Amino acid sequence: MNIRESMVQLGTTGQSPLLIGNCKCEWAGAEIYGEEAIGEAFRAAPMVAHEEAVLLDCAQHAAWFSGDSMLFADLYDGRIGRLWRLGPGETPATEPAVSVAFDPDLRQPRGGVYARAEDHPLLATAHLPAIEAAATELIAAPTGARQHRARAFLVRAFSTGERAAALFAVHRLSGGEVRSSGFAFEAVALRDGSQHIIKDQAISVPWTPRL
Structure with missing residues (x-):
């Protein structure tokens, strides 16, 4: 199975033979760790494979744009080691965290x-x-x-x-x-x-x- 087929299969079924066991996935503020937890999250809220979907890949990254959802991956020797999912669906609960002050403008002039x-x-x-x-x-x-x-x-x-x-x-x-x-x-x-x-x-x- 190539990376393109694997990305679609992962997004729609939660299964992929190319997913590294300790992979991390970020989605709507939630962080999901591990092959089994990621599979559970995608099975609970699968992505939809649209006919006009766009799937791009290179040696280190892959990205699947399908409808109003997107799946972006970091690749290591052809396997998926980190994921970002964007779009609708029931996301896992976020972990409690302490808020800290943050200034994005650490240089002048300010930029967007x-x-x-x-x-x-x-x-x-x-x-x-x-x-x-x-x-x-x-x-x-x-x-x-x-x-x-x-x-x-x-x-x-x-x-x-x-x-x-x-x-x-x-x-x-x-x-x-x-x-x-x-x-x-x-x-x-x-x-x-x-x-x-x-x-x-x-x-x-x-x-x-x-x-």
């Missing part, structure tokens, strides 16, 4: 999109401007929503021929008198002159200074 070509050697230079432009759309405030600040950090990106895939960690700080903040993953696929953007479920986490 942080992406360095040197950090992503498998991404074609020609694709970087389009990915940065898509990220600018990702962090735009939704219509009618109060948003104080949003920053997008490119954490994974690769090209395969004329196509490319990118995964962003997006930090948002809401507007209003009482602000909330947090990270979410969002992804972009470039193909045939168009882009396919997938956003993860909105995560609402109250400020928790202690457990």
Whole structure:
């Protein structure tokens, strides 16, 4: 079974012969560890394989964009060692965590999109401007929503021929008198002159200074 078949099988059935035993999957703020736990999560909330799905892969990464869902993988010798899932479905419960202050602007001038070509050697230079432009759309405030600040950090990106895939960690700080903040993953696929953007479920986490 090749990586493309394995990605679809994993997303739709929770099974994959290429999944490393200690794999980690992140989805809507939840972290799922281990082959069996990941399989359980996908069986409980399977992805849908759409006819117009986009599946890209290279030596170190693979990404499956299907409808309003996305599955991004880090590969090690052709096997899946880390996963990010974006999109709808009943997610596992998140673990309790202590909130800490965070400042995404550790440099001046402040910026909205942080992406360095040197950090992503498998991404074609020609694709970087389009990915940065898509990220600018990702962090735009939704219509009618109060948003104080949003920053997008490119954490994974690769090209395969004329196509490319990118995964962003997006930090948002809401507007209003009482602000909330947090990270979410969002992804972009470039193909045939168009882009396919997938956003993860909105995560609402109250400020928790202690457990």
